[in-house]
Structure formats: structure tokens, C-alpha cells
Amino acid sequence: MSLTHPESATSSRADNPFAIPFDERVREALDNKSLKIAIDRTTNTARVKRAAAVASWPGFAQARDLGKRIKDHVISHLDHYLVEFEANAIRSGAKVHWASSSDEACAIVVDLCRKAGAKSVTRSKSMLGEEIGLPHALEEAGITRVETDLAEHIVQLAHDRPSHIIWPALHRTREEVAELFRTHHHRPQNSDDIESMVASAREELRGRFLAADVGISGANFLIADTGAICTVTNEGNAELTTTIPRVHIVTAGIEKLVPSMPHALVLLRLLVRSATGADLTQYTTFHCGPKRPGDRDGPEEFHIVLVDNGRTKMLGEGLEEMLRCLRCGACMNHCVVYRQIGGHAYGGAYPGPMGSVITPVLDGLDKAHDLPEACTLNGNCQAVCPVDIPLPTLLRGWREKSWREGLEPQVVRQSLGLWSFGARHPFLYRLGTAIAVRGMRLLAKQGWISSMPLASGWTRYRDFPKPAPRTFMEEWKQHQNKKARSQA
Structure with missing residues (x-):
């Protein structure tokens, strides 16, 4: 062994833990089957025990x-x-x-x-x-x-x-x-x-x-x-x-x-x-x-x-709420990202949601801008924080700063610019989503969805959800029509 x-x-290199790109660190963590077993053994128990402790304290x-x-x-x-x-x-x-x-x-x-x-x-x-x-x-x-x-x-x-x-x-x-x-x-x-x-x-x-x-x-x-x-x-x-x-x-x-x-x-x-x-x-x-x-x-x-x-730099940059942190680890025990990739993939001394806020301060946003992006913003971390740190809000703040400083890859900026253009033109947006939904369903029938462009980050480690038959707007229109008929 x-x-x-x-x-x-x-x-593990103390000189530069960010030498390997974040997405590569994540891939290696996800490929490590024993790591997932080790994480689940501890964090699952921690979540159950914390819930019981909180429930027993009125x-x-x-x-x-x-x-x-x-x-x-x-x-x-x-x-x-x-x-x-x-x-x-x-x-x-x-x-x-x-x-x-x-x-x-x-x-x-x-x-x-x-x-x-x-x-x-x-x-x-x-x-x-x-x-x-x-x-x-x-x-x-x-x-x-x-x-x-x-x-x-x-x-x-x-x-x-x-x-x-x-x-x-x-x-x-x-x-x-x-x-x-x-x-x-x-x-x-x-x-x-x-x-x-x-x-x-x-x-x-x-x-x-x-x-x-x-x-x-x-x-x-x-x-x-x-x-x-x-x-x-x-x-x-x-x-x-x-x-x-x-x-x-x-x-x-x-x-x-x-x-x-x-x-x-x-x-x-x-x-x-x-x-x-x-x-x-x-x-x-x-x-x-x-x-x-x-x-x-x-x-x-x-x-x-x-x-x-x-x-003191955090005090001057709107991150003073992070200084409440008691270092309890609850945020990472309940983080859907941490529980998949573990702590080392984050690169800095502090992993998980709290690390994604602190590491850009300690090591620079240029090195750590991927960390705030690697978050679903589901809010579990704030919900379990014993001093109610608004971690999702602080992470969004880093995302905004990263965007202003041009730290995202050009392909990301261009893709979001294209999406933004479509979102401002409802006809184009609805046409694009309708084509995308039907295209994914076709790929699913042919068994090619695992090879779908831009989806390998998902399909390499888990099944892709079955695509919906219609877009949200189509579903909403159908719902409104049904509602109107029932009231007629």
C-alpha cells in the first residue's frame, strides 16, 4: 500500500499548493474511491450528531x-x-x-x-x-x-x-x-x-x-x-x-x-x-x-x-463577518462540494465554504478565484453556522470581484456574454432553450449524452439527469392554460 x-x-507541497490547477486537483480527488469512503464515514456521523445536539437544546x-x-x-x-x-x-x-x-x-x-x-x-x-x-x-x-x-x-x-x-x-x-x-x-x-x-x-x-x-x-x-x-x-x-x-x-x-x-x-x-x-x-x-x-x-x-x-485587511474589504468564525467545521460537513472532493483539493490551509472565503485573502484571489466558483450557493453552510456567517453572500462577493478583475478564463466570459445577450432577447432565449432541451433528449435516446459537449465534468463521475421534455417556459405556459380552463 x-x-x-x-x-x-x-x-502537499508547502511552497505552492496552487501549482496544480484546481480542476485537476478536483479530478484526482473524484477519481480516488477510498477518499469518498473516508469522507462519508466521518461527515455523515458529524451531521447526525450535530442535528441531535441542536434538537436537544431548546x-x-x-x-x-x-x-x-x-x-x-x-x-x-x-x-x-x-x-x-x-x-x-x-x-x-x-x-x-x-x-x-x-x-x-x-x-x-x-x-x-x-x-x-x-x-x-x-x-x-x-x-x-x-x-x-x-x-x-x-x-x-x-x-x-x-x-x-x-x-x-x-x-x-x-x-x-x-x-x-x-x-x-x-x-x-x-x-x-x-x-x-x-x-x-x-x-x-x-x-x-x-x-x-x-x-x-x-x-x-x-x-x-x-x-x-x-x-x-x-x-x-x-x-x-x-x-x-x-x-x-x-x-x-x-x-x-x-x-x-x-x-x-x-x-x-x-x-x-x-x-x-x-x-x-x-x-x-x-x-x-x-x-x-x-x-x-x-x-x-x-x-x-x-x-x-x-x-x-x-x-x-x-x-x-x-x-x-x-x-485587518478583511475588516477593510467587507469580509468582517468571516471573523466571527469559531473554526467548528460544520460548514464543510454539510457542504455538497467538500463531501465529494475532500479538503486538499481546495489548495489552501482552510477547506470547504469557510476556506473558499478566507483563502483568497491569504493567498490572493488570482490563485484562489476558482474556490468561490466551486459552490452551489445552496445555503447549507450558513444554515448550520453557529454564528450565522453569510457564507453564500461572501462567496458571491468574491465572484463579483473576480469578474471585475478579469480573472475568469476568456471562454467563460464569452459564454456568459452570449447567455446575457440571449437573456435580454426573450425570443432568442426561448428558441435556444427549446433547441437545447430537444437536442439533449435526442442525445439521451442515442446513448451519447455522456459525450455531450461541456458536460464531461458531470458525466465522468455521475449520471446526467434525464432531460425534461419541454423548457420551463413551455411548462409554465401549459400550466397557465390549464389553470385558465379550470376557471372558465
């Missing part, structure tokens, strides 16, 4: 509205809460660093590791770390990185990138993971049952956790009135990262701020139910400064790196 997953082969709608208002309030007063958080974090003994870009953030973290004399670091799962390229930066600096999240450990062994923000190894089947462990673990398991594989990973990693000089984590929330940070995990890996090493480094986006603990608790209830369908994540921990005299454990140094990396 190949240890490099077919999906990761198209997009106050969900009210909490969702409150969560939205909390995030909008913080975004509108971001400067105030950043200053408050920094002052309280410093008061608790933490050291606060500011990074305007991904390169600056990575440089700060690597410099702190070198000052600590770190030979190895442990890292708790953090999408911000993936966003800024921190794993790659640590590798280039010659610092051994130990992923403490089990799924991230799998991704690291396979030289992959995460394909989901909650389940980074979602794209791999249990059988593939068992093969990875047999190849890379010093004492591999003999079977591919879950218990054996977890025991193998624990034995492989626990000693390395204890030996690390520095622990690096993200933060789900930054509490402004105390200077504390909150981490949420299901495995306790954040605690292994933040408590044991001498130095704890937190990397967090500036939008993670909340005014106080009560506000954080509202958002926690929304986050966990939307992400995993649970009432509360197994490990929800608040960290406030380094170890104090009398404390039995904790880091000797506590550093917080606050990262902008395009977030």
Missing part, C-alpha cells in the same frame, strides 16, 4: 444570535479588546508578541524556540499554525516537531496536510493508518482495530512528549478581561503540550478575542455542538500566565503570539 495518499500528492437559536452579537461586538471594538488583553496577559506573567504576517509569526516562534535551546517541540493541533506554515518553518530551522494530536501525528507520518479543521486525517481510512503505524512505529500493532492503533501511538509518543523543551498550542479563545487563553481538545493533547515543557508558546489570530469568561462559555457551547455534537469537549482548559510559586506544574515561560495575517 502506498504511504502517500493520492489526494495529498496533488497538494435555546440554540437564541444562543446562536447571542454568539453572533458577541463576535460582532468584539470585531467592532477590536482595538480596545486587543489592548485590554495584552495588558492583562502581561500582568499574569505572559509575554505578548505581535505578528503582522505569517513569516513574522513563524520567525517569532522559531526565535523563541532557539532562545530556549529547544531540540524538540510538541505541538497541539492548530489551524493557525497550518495557516502561517509553522510546521514547515520548524523543519527548516532544524527543530524536531512532535504532533500531540493523534490525527496530526498521522498526517505528519504520511507527509500530508490536514484535510479538515477538526479531523485533520479525515481523508485516510483506518486501514491506511494501520499501515502507516506498522511502517513508522518502533513497536507497531499487529491489527488495525482502533484500540491497538491508539495504544501503539501512545507508546510511540508519550516519551517524546515528556522530553520536549517547548510546547506550542493555538487558542480557541482569548479572554480579554483576564489575559487567559482557552484550548479545546478531545484527547488531552493540549494539556500534554502546554503543561510539561519549560516554555509554552501560544499562536492565535486576533479575532479569537472575547470580552470575558461568560462570553467564552456561550461560544464554547455553540462551538462544541457544531463541531462534534457533544455538550462539552472532554478537555476545555484555561491557561493564564506561567507557573507561579507554589504551583505543582506549568511552564516557566508563557508567550502569546498575536497574529494578524490579513485579518
Whole structure:
């Protein structure tokens, strides 16, 4: 069995994940049958559990509205809460660093590791770390990185990138993971049952956790009135990262701020139910400064790196609603596109609908203009978002900008121009649709519809719907005639 997953082969290059065109990345993902199995196993379960969790919480709608208002309030007063958080974090003994870009953030973290004399670091799962390229930066600096999240450990062994923000190894089947462990673990398991594989990973990693000089984590929330940070995990890996090493480094986006603990608790209830369908994540921990005299454990140094990396740019470009995002992953679990192609085909650090909005900010619309186009705008993503982000509206905004900047292929622009001309001339439009409908029915009878021009993107992977016998306008006219006769 190949240890490099077919999906990761198209997009694992840290230098330029957009080197391969989007449509080619999509084709390779659709051709990968095991990928679809892996996606369905996880996202189907996630959707069922989320629906049950929401149904069992009568106050969900009210909490969702409150969560939205909390995030909008913080975004509108971001400067105030950043200053408050920094002052309280410093008061608790933490050291606060500011990074305007991904390169600056990575440089700060690597410099702190070198000052600590770190030979190895442990890292708790953090999408911000993936966003800024921190794993790659640590590798280039010659610092051994130990992923403490089990799924991230799998991704690291396979030289992959995460394909989901909650389940980074979602794209791999249990059988593939068992093969990875047999190849890379010093004492591999003999079977591919879950218990054996977890025991193998624990034995492989626990000693390395204890030996690390520095622990690096993200933060789900930054509490402004105390200077504390909150981490949420299901495995306790954040605690292994933040408590044991001498130095704890937190990397967090500036939008993670909340005014106080009560506000954080509202958002926690929304986050966990939307992400995993649970009432509360197994490990929800608040960290406030380094170890104090009398404390039995904790880091000797506590550093917080606050990262902008395009977030203030989003404020200035009408994308401030995206800064509400709690990183729960619900939008991708319910996205009809993500569930077919997985995460790597999106190219950037963030997949799915939320990634299609964020990636053009981080990597440029010229590289990522295909992502907003790869959306049906069915609205499932907004319907399940715990803070009601209008993702379809934001995606339409990117489409409009892409059109204004001339980023669509010329053939697309010409085709839409032709359609626009026809739509402005009703006789031509009705004539063209009538010819098209009858032509498709003829092709269907002859069995040629799979070879129909411009339809291969559909027919290569699924059956084409049976064409209607008449156009919509013909059906509508017939309906109106029937209605008139019945009223006569």
C-alpha cells in the first residue's frame, strides 16, 4: 500500500499548493474511491450528531444570535479588546508578541524556540499554525516537531496536510493508518482495530512528549478581561503540550478575542455542538500566565503570539463577518462540494465554504478565484453556522470581484456574454432553450449524452439527469392554460 495518499500528492507541497490547477486537483480527488469512503464515514456521523445536539437544546437559536452579537461586538471594538488583553496577559506573567504576517509569526516562534535551546517541540493541533506554515518553518530551522494530536501525528507520518479543521486525517481510512503505524512505529500493532492503533501511538509518543523543551498550542479563545487563553481538545493533547515543557508558546489570530469568561462559555457551547455534537469537549482548559510559586506544574515561560495575517485587511474589504468564525467545521460537513472532493483539493490551509472565503485573502484571489466558483450557493453552510456567517453572500462577493478583475478564463466570459445577450432577447432565449432541451433528449435516446459537449465534468463521475421534455417556459405556459380552463 502506498504511504502517500493520492489526494495529498496533488497538494502537499508547502511552497505552492496552487501549482496544480484546481480542476485537476478536483479530478484526482473524484477519481480516488477510498477518499469518498473516508469522507462519508466521518461527515455523515458529524451531521447526525450535530442535528441531535441542536434538537436537544431548546435555546440554540437564541444562543446562536447571542454568539453572533458577541463576535460582532468584539470585531467592532477590536482595538480596545486587543489592548485590554495584552495588558492583562502581561500582568499574569505572559509575554505578548505581535505578528503582522505569517513569516513574522513563524520567525517569532522559531526565535523563541532557539532562545530556549529547544531540540524538540510538541505541538497541539492548530489551524493557525497550518495557516502561517509553522510546521514547515520548524523543519527548516532544524527543530524536531512532535504532533500531540493523534490525527496530526498521522498526517505528519504520511507527509500530508490536514484535510479538515477538526479531523485533520479525515481523508485516510483506518486501514491506511494501520499501515502507516506498522511502517513508522518502533513497536507497531499487529491489527488495525482502533484500540491497538491508539495504544501503539501512545507508546510511540508519550516519551517524546515528556522530553520536549517547548510546547506550542493555538487558542480557541482569548479572554480579554483576564489575559487567559482557552484550548479545546478531545484527547488531552493540549494539556500534554502546554503543561510539561519549560516554555509554552501560544499562536492565535486576533479575532479569537472575547470580552470575558461568560462570553467564552456561550461560544464554547455553540462551538462544541457544531463541531462534534457533544455538550462539552472532554478537555476545555484555561491557561493564564506561567507557573507561579507554589504551583505543582506549568511552564516557566508563557508567550502569546498575536497574529494578524490579513485579518485587518478583511475588516477593510467587507469580509468582517468571516471573523466571527469559531473554526467548528460544520460548514464543510454539510457542504455538497467538500463531501465529494475532500479538503486538499481546495489548495489552501482552510477547506470547504469557510476556506473558499478566507483563502483568497491569504493567498490572493488570482490563485484562489476558482474556490468561490466551486459552490452551489445552496445555503447549507450558513444554515448550520453557529454564528450565522453569510457564507453564500461572501462567496458571491468574491465572484463579483473576480469578474471585475478579469480573472475568469476568456471562454467563460464569452459564454456568459452570449447567455446575457440571449437573456435580454426573450425570443432568442426561448428558441435556444427549446433547441437545447430537444437536442439533449435526442442525445439521451442515442446513448451519447455522456459525450455531450461541456458536460464531461458531470458525466465522468455521475449520471446526467434525464432531460425534461419541454423548457420551463413551455411548462409554465401549459400550466397557465390549464389553470385558465379550470376557471372558465
